[in-house]
Amino acid sequence: MPEARTLGEAPGPRGHWFWGSIQERRHNPLHLFIRAHQEYGDLVRLRMGPTISLVSVSSPELVKHVLVDHADKYGKPSGLVRDAWPLLGNGLFTSSGDFWKRQRRLMQPAFHKEHLAALAGTMVDSTQQMLARWHARPSASEPLDIAAEMTRLTLGIVGRALFSTDVSGTADRVGQALTIALAETNHRILSLGLYAPDFLPTPRNRAFRQALHTLDSVVFDIISRRRAGQTHGEDLLATLMATQDADTGERMTDPQLRDEAMTLFLAGHETTTNALAWMWHLLSHHPDVEARARAEVDSVLAGRAPTAHDLPRLRYLTQVFEEAMRLYPPAWIVARQPLKEDVLAGIHLPATPRVIVALSPYVLHRNPRLWPDPERFDPDRFSPEQSASRPRLAYLPFGGGQRLCIGNGFALMEATLITAEVLRHFRLRAVPGHTVEPEPLVTLRPKGGLPMLVEPLHARA
Known part of the structure; x- marks a missing residue:
């Protein structure tokens, strides 16, 4: 089995030399995520400033890895919990x-x-x-x-x-x-x-x-x-x-x-x-x-x-x-933080709050491999026949x-x-x-x- 690649070797846009993609994440995140996955595939690394890496995934297989198969290795990001705490x-x-x-x-x-x-x-x-x-x-x-x-x-x-x-x-x-x-x-x-x-x-x-x-x-x-x-x-x-x-x-x-x-x-x-x-x-x-x-x-x-x-x-x-x-x-993005070391699509993820794994339903639901002509509004996609042919976590x-x-x-x-x-x-x-x-x-x-x-x-x- 080949050795896992480092986070720095994960595909993704370079962005600003210091800020990475943080400004676009703030001002136009939907475009950022869609474009990044179109250019770099199902796993993309987005730098959020000099220390934070956001690893975005857009395939049912990788979603299953994080939310089901290795759920014990991932938790709600500490920063998200801190920031949502006053409200929730x-x-x-x-x-x-x-x-x-x-x-x-x-x-x-x-x-x-x-x-x-x-x-x-x-x-x-x-x-x-x-x-x-x-x-x-x-x-x-x-x-x-x-x-x-x-x-x-x-x-x-x-x-x-x-x-x-x-x-x-x-x-x-x-x-x-x-x-x-x-x-x-x-x-x-x-x-x-x-x-x-x-x-x-x-x-x-x-x-x-x-x-x-x-x-x-x-x-x-x-x-x-x-x-x-x-x-x-x-x-x-x-x-x-x-x-x-x-x-x-x-x-x-x-x-x-x-x-x-x-x-x-x-x-x-x-x-x-x-x-x-x-x-x-x-x-x-x-x-x-x-x-x-x-x-x-x-x-x-x-x-x-x-x-x-x-x-x-x-x-x-x-x-x-x-x-x-x-x-x-409505919940257009889901975030997880590695609580234990893991290897995701050949990329080594350290257990640190400086790494966030993002699973965006907005992006996943536009993956053309799963949803042909993804921008078209077609309720027949959810007929029993079509639903049965899709991966459950699509x-x-x-x-x-x-x-x-x-x-x-x-x-x-x-x-x-x-x-x-x-x-x-x-x-x-x-x-x-x-x-x-x-x-x-x-x-x-x-x-x-x-x-x-x-x-x-x-x-x-």
Whole structure:
């Protein structure tokens, strides 16, 4: 067996003599990753300044090596955990080791199929409330920011479904706080630790602190009202509050509950919001796909609202959402840090925080070897026949391996029910002349929102 090559021998762009590719990583990361893999293959080394090496992989085989076969050798990057900690604390996203396994085990029952089916009515009801607002608008010719509408909708759903609490009245305030907190967290991650310490009262730090205060006040209010018996529900919060540690008998503290609640707010709201927004954008530019999806909805539902029992028959609608997540995966990049030495595609990786392995679903989903004509929007890629012929880890909208997103079933059901109900009543059209660009923050958002024309299909009685 040949000796592993050093990291310096890995293929990749030279970049700036000192900064490497760090400036392009900050300002145009999607272009950087796509171009690098087109030029250098499935494994690329990108220098991030004089000391950091980012090793990006874009094949199912290499993804499987990192996330499945040698998962014990890789962990969340220490810098990522540090920078995400103010927002997410020690929640499921940032935690690791035995604590993560314990939290995952405690939370899993709330995401079983039977429990999710019971939440379908809440999802549809919240969607109907949104559509009633759309019908009540004085002028249908004024564009609506569909990204903001999806934010408000999914925030209401995650509050009701996961915490039996309606937070839709605070959606604008919480949505704005989430935007600020995510933008600052993204800035810190990209700054590689070179940002103003929290104790300095810079404008960025003050805005971040206020956003965190807003988010904390909402979540702690949900927790305190539940502890006081003012709210009740057979939901995830109830599960976590009732669960005792097997060794100590202790229950989760309010800060622990806050960290998991904040993680679920983001995972159950931010990612689904963006996936839905991108789906509406794509449908508006592909009327043939939209017509086929609406025809399926009309055939299956015959004029009534969707239920969980309809999901298996709304197969094409699910494929539409899956294809939207292929082109615009909300979690557009996944990062791991080698905790032990490893050899990846013949390249020796030392165990150091100065090496980051990047697995970008955005790039992987555009690998032409896996996805012919990858920029084309084609939901038939996810037909049972085509899906069966692809490697399992060719598609990573929810991550992979043992840290596969716990809420993937929730997200797919939610998106399908929302889409079916909207298609029954409205047609969403692109605003002429408006350009939509992706903004790769912590999640992949439509930059500046997504204004669209919302046309009712029928006059409301």
